[in-house]
Amino acid sequence: MEFDTKTRPSYTSDKTSFAYISARDRWPVILTGAIDDVHRAVSETTDEEKRTEGKRIVEELAKLNPLPDDGKPDIASYNKELEQLGSPSWFNIPWLYAECYLYRRIATAFALSSHWKQYDIFARQKMSTFRSSRPAVLELAGRYHELIKQMENKGNKSQEELDAAEKILFMEMCEICLWGNATDLSLLTSLTYEDIQKLQGSEARKASEKNIIANDLEAAYNTLKKAKSEGKKYRQVDIVLDNAGFELYVDLILAGFLLSSGLATNIILHPKAIPWFVSDVVPKDFADLLNALANPQPFYSTPSEDEVAAGKTPTPLSQKEIDELAFLFKTWSEFHSEGQLMLRTSTFWTEGGSYWRLPSSAPKLYEDLKESEIVIFKGDLNYRKLTGDGIWDPTTPFTTAIGPLGPGSGVNVLALRTCKADVVVGLKPGLDEELKGEDKSGKREWAWSGKWAVCSFSNGK
Ligand code: F6P
Ligand code: MG
Numbered sequence: 404m405e406f407d408t409k410t411r412p413s414y415t416s417d418k419t420s421f422a423y424i425s426a427r428d429r430w431p432v433i434l435t436g437a438i439d440d441v442h443r444a445v446s447e448t449t450d451e452e453k454r455t456e457g458k459r460i461v462e463e464l465a466k467l468n469p470l471p472d473d474g475k476p477d478i479a480s481y482n483k484e485l486e487q488l489g490s491p492s493w494f495n496i497p498w499l500y501a502e503c504y505l506y507r508r509i510a511t512a513f514a515l516s517s518h519w520k521q522y523d524i525f526a527r528q529k530m531s532t533f534r535s536s537r538p539a540v541l542e543l544a545g546r547y548h549e550l551i552k553q554m555e556n557k558g559n560k561s562q563e564e565l566d567a568a569e570k571i572l573f574m575e576m577c578e579i580c581l582w583g584n585a586t587d588l589s590l591l592t593s594l595t596y597e598d599i600q601k602l603q604g605s606e607a608r609k610a611s612e613k614n615i616i617a618n619d620l621e622a623a624y625n626t627l628k629k630a631k632s633e634g635k636k637y638r639q640v641d642i643v644l645d646n647a648g649f650e651l652y653v654d655l656i657l658a659g660f661l662l663s664s665g666l667a668t669n670i671i672l673h674p675k676a677i678p679w680f681v682s683d684v685v686p687k688d689f690a691d692l693l694n695a696l697a698n699p700q701p702f703y704s705t706p707s708e709d710e711v712a713a714g715k716t717p718t719p720l721s722q723k724e725i726d727e728l729a730f731l732f733k734t735w736s737e738f739h740s741e742g743q744l745m746l747r748t749s750t751f752w753t754e755g756g757s758y759w760r761l762p763s764s765a766p767k768l769y770e771d772l773k774e775s776e777i778v779i780f781k782g783d784l785n786y787r788k789l790t791g792d793g794i795w796d797p798t799t800p801f802t803t804a805i806g807p808l809g810p811g812s813g814v815n816v817l818a819l820r821t822c823k824a825d826v827v828v829g830l831k832p833g834l835d836e837e838l839k840g841e842d843k844s845g846k847r848e849w850a851w852s853g854k855w856a857v858c859s860f861s862n863g864k
Contacts, residue, residue: 420846421825427494430493442461463508503756507753525681529647551730584781584782584819584856623815640776642778645683658670658744673747673752674748699729704720756788773814777815786820812863823851
């Protein structure tokens with residue numbers, strides 16, 4: 404629309420694009436999963452009215468027509484955009500709009516019901532996948548505890564040594580936070596739980612360092628360090644969250660590190676206001692994660708339905724593991740109750756367009772983000788929205804591709820994104836061709852699986 408980039412966005416009609424693959428292969432799987440979930444919930448209820456309503460919701464889910472008004476301000480712009488697109492089909496529509504529309508449509512169907520208003524069709528999957536990330540969760544809890552102890556115990560190290568250590572830790576924490584994005588639930592259509600566990604371990608992380616193909620973490624660190632050295636009392640970092648479960652857990656690890664090291668004094672987390680792209684964080688996921696950590700033994704040791712069916716009994720947590728998780732819970736809940744770690748929702752994040760629209764669509768949110776030292780955007784969808792999901796030349800500077808949020812915007816942007824879509828910018832000349840290798844089909848397949856990543860920074864001040 405009016406404020407968007409003029410670079411053409413990715414369309415589902417382009418057969419060489421990931422947009423096409425996702426419309427053809429992934430949406431049906433995601434929608435069928437959603438329908439299965441409602442059927443399951445319908446069969447669990449004895450309330451006849453609720454059952455009838457649940458069945459009607461299922462019929463609503465895959466339509467592509469104007470959204471019914473659920474009282475929220477974004478419905479009008481969704482419908483206006485749909486009208487401007489003419490009569491699009493699922494296979495001839497801008498990919499970004501179509502996917503947002505799909506999840507917005509699902510939310511509308513529930514919002515307009517009387518018995519299913521708060522229902523999150525993805526909640527079951529989000530929690531069970533988090534539970535299956537147990538090895539990586541425990542490994543990181545141990546590492547985090549160790550690290551905080553080291554930071555508190557400065558010994559007789561010089562300021563220079565302390566600064567060097569802080570910088571290395573910042574990089575490591577950001578990388579942990581970055582790779583936590585590689586395993587979102589929309590990829591579960593092609594990955595097994597075992598694949599995910601392998602991707603989440605520290606070995607995999609180290610091996611993946613070379614796969615960060617644009618890396619501005621040093622500039623981001625220098626920005627935070629400078630604000631701290633200048634003696635600024637209030638230094639906020641915002642994290643525009645992506646996925647719940649393991650990714651939220653690593654986001655909290657980064658948030659905790661920034662607060663404990665004094666690189667930030669306050670963290671604002673931005674979850675979504677409605678269930679979104681299967682696994683994105685809604686406020687309840689944050690509460691559920693803390694509850695699981697508050698009482699980890701029953702969470703991990705009570706067999707799941709699948710484990711019961713397979714006759715498996717999970718190994719109970721050791722006392723050391725319980726203590727390390729308790730340490731995390733205590734640190735995070737203290738930051739939360741002190742007001743240093745806060746959640747702030749906005750309906751802007753679930754609108755149908757790109758973040759090029761932020762200054763005009765959500766001026767208040769835009770002003771808030773200018774207060775931040777750095778706004779960290781997690782994940783693939785946030786990156787697509789920052790860059791307008793455009794078919795940019797991959798050597799375009801990141802600062803150009805994010806348009807109104809680039810230099811002069813007043814917002815410092817750091818994108819931590821594992822690549823799961825075609826759009827990519829900020830690459831060295833020739834790298835895209837190298838990664839495409841022998842494949843002359845025009846497809847950018849290397850960028851679809853979360854194997855490669857970018858950490859791109861734009862100084863907007
Ligand atoms: O359909 C694939 C997809 O939904 C992409 O549109 C999206 O970019 C990605 O999966 C979700 O990834 P992330 O959770 O990193 O935003
Ligand atoms: Mg996501």
